[in-house]
Amino acid sequence: MITIVNGGTQGLGEAVARRLVATGFTDGIVLTGRSADLGRALASELTDAGVDTLFVQADALDPAMPRAVVDATVERFGRVNGLVNVAAATSRATLFADTPEHVDRQMAINVKAPYFLIQAAARHMIEHGHAGSIVNVGSTTGHGGQTKLTAYAMSKGALTIMTKNLAFGLMRHGIRVNQVNPGWMETDSEHHTQITHDGAPENWLELAAPTRPLGRLVQPWEVANTIVHCLSPDAGMLTGNCIDVDQSVQGAGDPPLPGVDDTVDPD
Secondary structure (H helix, E strand, O other): OOEEEEEEOOOHHHHHHHHHHHHHOOOOOEEEEHHHHHHHHHHHHHHHHOEEEEEOOOOOOOOOOHHHHHHHHHHHHHOOOOOEEEEOOOOOOOOOOOHHHHHHHHHHHHHHHHHHHHHHHHHHHHHHOOOOOEEEEEHHHHHHOOEEEEEHHHHHHHHHHHHHHHHHHHHHHHHEOOOOOOOOEEEEEHHHHHOOOOOOOHHHHHHHEEEEEEEOOEEEHHHHHHHHHHHHHHHHHHHHOEEEEOOOOOOOOOOOOOHHHOOOOOO
C-alpha cells in the first residue's frame, strides 16, 4: 500500500506516518507539508526505519498542489492506494470579528484542498484498477463548535458531508472513505495556539487536563491508531463513517449554554 499523508510532517500527521511504519502494511509513504526541514528529516527517519518515504513540499492553498502530489507519488512508487488528509487551518474568529478572507482560507485549506486531493488520487486509482482507502481528519468541533471557531466548525461540518458523499459515490470502485474526528488534542500546534491566540498561561495543559473526564487531553497516537485502522484492510467494509475520538458523547447529557462573553455586540 502506497499512502499519502497530507500534512504529515508534524503533530497528528507525523503520528499517522509513524503508525503506518509500525503496522508494516504500507510499502511507501508520501509526506506533504510546508516545512522542508521537518518533512525531509522525518522522511529520512522513516526510510531508515524500513519504509521508503518521500517528502513533497506543498501548500494547501496552491491549486496545483493536489495533482502535483499525486504525480510525484506515482512517479516514485507507481501507484496510490491510500490518502490521509490531516492538514488544516484552525485560526480563530467570532461571527462579528470574521472576514471573507479568513473564511475563504479556512474553506480552502480544510475542504477544497482535501476534496481535490481525493479527486486526483481517486482518478488514478480508478484508471489503474486499484482499490483504495481515504481517511479525512475532521474535528468534534464540526458538530457545532465554539463561538470563536465558527468558520472552522463550518469547514469541518462540510468535510463530514463530503466524506459521506464521496464514500457513497466511490464504493463501486472499491474505494473506501471515512473520517476521524479528534477532540481536544495535545500537540505542539495546540500549545502555540493556546499561548499565542487564546492568551493562556504556559502551564495551560496542567490546568486543562483535570477538567477532562479521563484527566488528560486526547493524544495524537490514539487518533493515529484509529486513522490507520480505517485506512487499512483490517477495516473491511467500513466506509462513510465519521468516528469521534474524544471524551464526550454527542447528544447525551445537558446541552451546553453560551457564556456571557460568547455574545458579542456587533456595534
